Amino acid sequence: MKLEMSTNHLMIHAVVGVDQFQILQEKIDELVVRLVKNYKFSNPDEVRIIKEVQGYVGEDMEVMIDFIEEIPVSRSGKRRFILSKVAEEYF
DSSP states (O other): OOOOOOGGGOOGGGOTTEEEEEEEEEETTEEEEEEEEOTTOOHHHHHHHHHHHHHHHOTTSEEEEEEOSOOOOOTTSOOOSEEEOOOGGGO
């Protein structure tokens, strides 16, 4: 399954403890939610985010969280919410 979701359907941006986020897919069956958290972030937030993403993509997709300092900007100077590096040959 290649990730094709709209961030309008995910409520990660509504989590008070999250300053920035990005969903990265490098493997066909794995997603990494990259988060820049602040002092308000809590363990229940982490569980909630994983459950929300898992509910959207299904149980066959492994969902992990990677805490980072900053989401890098693209060449255009914008931050992409969703990045999929899965080769088109899978589809």
